[in-house]
Amino acid sequence: MTAHRHPSEETLAAYAAGALGAGPRLVVKSHLGGCSGCVEHVRAFEAIGGALLESEPFEPAPSDLLARTWALIDASPPQREPPPPSRLAPEPFPGAPQWLRRCAIGPWRFVQPGLRIAMVTPPGETEASAMLMRVSAGRRMPKHTHDGVEFTQVLSGVFYDSTGRYLTGDYIEADDEVEHQPVADEAQDCICLAAIEGRLRLTSFAGRWAQSFLGF
Amino acid sequence: MYALCGSGWGAGPVTTQPIQRVANAAQLLDWMRAVSERADREAFARLFAHFAPRLIAFFARGGLPRDSAEEVAQETMIAVWTKARLYNSAEAGVSTWIYTIARNARIDRLRREGRRSKLETEVAAEDDEGLEISGEDTLLALERDERVRAAVSGLPPEQAEVVRMSFFADKPHAEIARELGIPLGTVKSRLRLAMAKIRLAWEQEA
Numbered sequence: 001m002t003a004h005r006h007p008s009e010e011t012l013a014a015y016a017a018g019a020l021g022a023g024p025r026l027v028v029k030s031h032l033g034g035c036s037g038c039v040e041h042v043r044a045f046e047a048i049g050g051a052l053l054e055s056e057p058f059e060p061a062p063s064d065l066l067a068r069t070w071a072l073i074d075a076s077p078p079q080r081e082p083p084p085p086s087r088l089a090p091e092p093f094p095g096a097p098q099w100l101r102r103c104a105i106g107p108w109r110f111v112q113p114g115l116r117i118a119m120v121t122p123p124g125e126t127e128a129s130a131m132l133m134r135v136s137a138g139r140r141m142p143k144h145t146h147d148g149v150e151f152t153q154v155l156s157g158v159f160y161d162s163t164g165r166y167l168t169g170d171y172i173e174a175d176d177e178v179e180h181q182p183v184a185d186e187a188q189d190c191i192c193l194a195a196i197e198g199r200l201r202l203t204s205f206a207g208r209w210a211q212s213f214l215g216f
Numbered sequence: 217m218y219a220l221c222g223s224g225w226g227a228g229p230v231t232t233q234p235i236q237r238v239a240n241a242a243q244l245l246d247w248m249r250a251v252s253e254r255a256d257r258e259a260f261a262r263l264f265a266h267f268a269p270r271l272i273a274f275f276a277r278g279g280l281p282r283d284s285a286e287e288v289a290q291e292t293m294i295a296v297w298t299k300a301r302l303y304n305s306a307e308a309g310v311s312t313w314i315y316t317i318a319r320n321a322r323i324d325r326l327r328r329e330g331r332r333s334k335l336e337t338e339v340a341a342e343d344d345e346g347l348e349i350s351g352e353d354t355l356l357a358l359e360r361d362e363r364v365r366a367a368v369s370g371l372p373p374e375q376a377e378v379v380r381m382s383f384f385a386d387k388p389h390a391e392i393a394r395e396l397g398i399p400l401g402t403v404k405s406r407l408r409l410a411m412a413k414i415r416l417a418w419e420q421e422a
Binding site for chain 2: 009010013014016017018019022041043044046047048049050051052053054055056057058059060061062065066068069070072073076124125
């Protein structure tokens with residue numbers, strides 16, 4: 001699977017810097033799982049982090065910090081490795097990637113004909129910060145725009161909107177200048193993982209209703 | 217051969233700020249391997265002496281109060297010990313690997329603080345599974361890290377500043393623009409220029 005559309009350099013740098021929120025981080029990670037080119041970019045940005053860490057001013061640590069660190073290491077149970085296999089959630093859809101099944105996934109909820117949404121809580125988080133969207137073959141999403149940036153990874157199927165056509169493995173970022181109405185390809189349902197930094201604004205009537213219902 | 221022993225940051229353009237390094241990358245690698253392969257406590261103490269002070273500065277720059285910065289630095293070093301076996305020298309230099317652990321420790325800390333009211337204290341480690349590694353050898357990885365390091369230290373001060381602010385302080389570009397009193401477009405173009413140079417250094421074969 002070779003993706004044709006990738007996260008921006010700015011987003012990959014933010015990922016490497018740990019500056020993305022939990023939801024967008026999960027979406028970018030899902031892209032990295034299938035895109036070695038973007039992994040290389042992230043590696044380069046992480047190397048910048050290493051270089052910057054190396055050039056940090058020397059901020060003297062308390063003299064007993066090492067001793068206290070040993071005490072904590074020695075007091076904890078022997079190294080947990082390999083890490084206990086995380087329990088896997090049931091497949092939210094056939095062929096769902098393994099990383100997704102380590103998330104807590106809520107039930108599929110009906111939003112409007114042809115659109116269902118399930119909230120996704122990444123591992124280690126207590127609140128859902130991303131969502132799975134399942135658009136039935138040939139159906140439209142509600143027209144919407146965003147106060148912030150919407151991060152989307154196509155997990156299965158194909159969709160298109162005014163900005164182009166997006167295949168499985170592709171990644172899309174839409175900011176507040178984009179008002180779009182994605183449509184799933186006729187051949188099969190389209191399933192995406194999406195997260196928003198800022199708020200999603202649904203501009204159609206059905207969309208506004210969904211918004212109040214889902215509490216975006 | 218790699219020209220990183222002793223010469224530090226000397227190569228390339230004149231650096232604009234004094235950089236303190238008590239160990240070079242090859243030494244760090246020896247220590248890290250000793251910890252990784254033999255759980256060598258002496259080597260860990262040396263890594264600690266090198267990194268703990270820098271980690272404290274790193275977390276403080278990111279906005280954590282001094283005592284929290286020390287705590288997270290400690291958590292980072294504990295993770296370095298417990299995850300040492302996962303360190304792969306072909307994948308990243310020691311500083312880069314520890315940086316990624318520090319980054320995840322900061323994410324965990326912010327997450328815990330965000331939910332402190334819910335009495336959650338578990339350390340939920342970010343797992344970085346899924347990032348496949350290629351089979352490059354350690355020397356290439358070391359050289360690549362060193363090239364990136366040289367490129368970062370050779371950045372003009374105004375570019376280095378925005379890179380540092382966006383990387384370490386987690387600041388959105390708009391906030392950087394406000395703090396520096398420059399237009400947003402300038403922040404973005406400086407970052408772009410800086411990133412292009414660094415990417416070139418990353419991709420260039422030795």
